[in-house]
Amino acid sequence: MQHVEHIGIAVKSLSESNTLFSKLLGVSPYKQEGVESEGVLTSFFQTGQTKIELLEATNPDSPIAKFIEKKGEGIHHIAFEVEDIEAEMARLKSEGFILLNEVPKKGADNKLVCFLHPKSTNSVLVELCQTIK
């Protein structure tokens, strides 16, 4: 695994949180993107090598809607950049981690992604992401 690529934060209102995080970080989001398959609308802030990904649910079945209902707004996942996502998925599976998708899927911001179940990672939802070249 390489660096922390982004930290995902579940928010109720993307527009309100965009304003808050723009003040906090001193930069504006560089992009906003919907990912229909995940039921989310995202915005991204660059902070050094790492990004902050704000996530608003776009439907009640979205993982973000369920998370906010149970735990409220806050840190939802940590994403690590990987060079070869399929090799990393195979390595982690062989180490006993539970993959939430067996095939890499298209994420936001030009990435292929895979999630690990929080019950296998000390209750932290982990995302692997590989830049699509």
Ligand SMILES: CC[C@@H](C(=O)O)C(=O)SCCNC(=O)CCNC(=O)[C@H](O)C(C)(C)COP(=O)(O)OP(=O)(O)OC[C@H]1O[C@@H](n2cnc3c(N)ncnc32)[C@H](O)[C@@H]1OP(=O)(O)O
């Ligand atoms: C924009 C695309 C992409 C990117 O490119 O960056 C994204 O980041 S998309 C982000 C949203 N997508 C996902 O989160 C996909 C992966 N998540 C899932 O598959 C599910 O959310 C889940 C983790 C399997 C949980 O789903 P489910 O079992 O249906 O929900 P429950 O509410 O019943 O939770 C079960 C259990 O898991 C705990 N949980 C849920 N979410 C998290 C979390 N983010 N961090 C830590 N723990 C989490 C939840 O509290 C339950 O625990 P117990 O109560 O102890 O059973």
Ligand SMILES: [Co+2]
């Ligand atoms: Co993410």
